[in-house]
Amino acid sequence: MDRRAFLRILPRVAGAVAVGGLMRGGSPGAPKPRSIDEAMAADRTAEPTRDEGTIAAPEIDVASPSQLRAVIKARDFDRAYDDDLLVSEQQWDLLVRTAARLERAQVVVGHGNFNRMGFDEIIEFSHSYSDIGTFEVDELALMDELFHADASRYGFLGEKVIENLSDRLERKDLKRIPGTGHYLLRGPSLEKYERITADLGDSVLLTSGVRGLAKQYQLFLRKAVETQGNLSQAARSLAPPGYSFHAVGDFDIGKRGLGAANFTESFAETDEFKKLIDLGYIDIRYPEANEYGVRHEPWHIKITT
Numbered sequence: 160m161d162r163r164a165f166l167r168i169l170p171r172v173a174g175a176v177a178v179g180g181l182m183r184g185g186s187p188g189a190p191k192p193r194s195i196d197e198a199m200a201a202d203r204t205a206e207p208t209r210d211e212g213t214i215a216a217p218e219i220d221v222a223s224p225s226q227l228r229a230v231i232k233a234r235d236f237d238r239a240y241d242d243d244l245l246v247s248e249q250q251w252d253l254l255v256r257t258a259a260r261l262e263r264a265q266v267v268v269g270h271g272n273f274n275r276m277g278f279d280e281i282i283e284f285s286h287s288y289s290d291i292g293t294f295e296v297d298e299l300a301l302m303d304e305l306f307h308a309d310a311s312r313y314g315f316l317g318e319k320v321i322e323n324l325s326d327r328l329e330r331k332d333l334k335r336i337p338g339t340g341h342y343l344l345r346g347p348s349l350e351k352y353e354r355i356t357a358d359l360g361d362s363v364l365l366t367s368g369v370r371g372l373a374k375q376y377q378l379f380l381r382k383a384v385e386t387q388g389n390l391s392q393a394a395r396s397l398a399p400p401g402y403s404f405h406a407v408g409d410f411d412i413g414k415r416g417l418g419a420a421n422f423t424e425s426f427a428e429t430d431e432f433k434k435l436i437d438l439g440y441i442d443i444r445y446p447e448a449n450e451y452g453v454r455h456e457p458w459h460i461k462i463t464t
């Protein structure tokens with residue numbers, strides 16, 4: 160689509176869906192916690208039955224109260240906190256509608272193709288296939304807003320790796336990995352995966368490879384719907400669009416047969432994971448108590464630095 164035309168449209172709808180449409184959870188004006196004890200106290204008021212007495216101070220050097228807060232929240236990542244950022248009630252229907260259109264797009268183009276598609280490509284497909292249906296102006300504005308917003312507002316403190324919404328993966332740079340439905344970038348990613356499978360054989364497989372913006376939107380918005388519009392909770396599990404290192408080479412590895420449990424701490428208990436550690440393959444992007452406010456992801460292999 161004409162990118163400039165889209166940008167001209169955006170300001171007219173921005174008031175309804177953009178920054179002003181997002182709101183914080185919890186009570187407005189509540190003081191930000193300055194220490195772990197204060198943060199824990201705030202959480203106890205939010206969810207009094209939870210036992211948090213054993214939580215220790217983070218091992219990392221935190222630079223600010225908000226970073227400390229993000230690190231604490233990532234330990235029990237898949238729950239809501241009082242100071243999480245939520246979409247407004249007016250935005251909820253829009254969020255669900257946009258997420259549903261992305262799910263339909265994935266079905267129409269196929270999961271493998273969808274993994275490598277860019278933002279503009281998915282818009283083009285939506286025009287051509289009635290089973291997807293054209294993205295509406297407010298849906299495009301929501302996606303634009305999510306891409307350009309500072310993700311630290313959600314408590315996601317990782318760096319942005321994709322600068323332009325129009326960036327796309329080139330077919331010549333990708334290799335489809337048979338039997339997985341995923342692609343890897345040629346170069347260090349593919350070489351590392353090939354070394355891993357040569358050493359460990361068929362017991363491991365690629366569970367997510369390179370991801371274009373379309374796939375990252377689909378994953379992030381699906382999670383945002385699951386969390387009832389809680390963008391902070393979603394961002395503790397999935398990098399917002401533009402912030403995922405899957406776009407530039409990182410990939411996920413799993414044990415064959417373990418299924419969805421590959422994306423849980425269970426993977427770290429497998430012999431395959433221990434072999435990967437012993438052979439020096441594991442360089443984890445998001446270790447325990449990482450500085451980015453993201454949950455521990457032992458399955459996520461870091462390629463770029």
Ligand SMILES: [Zn+2]
Pocket residue numbers: 367405409410411458459460
């Ligand atoms: Zn990953």
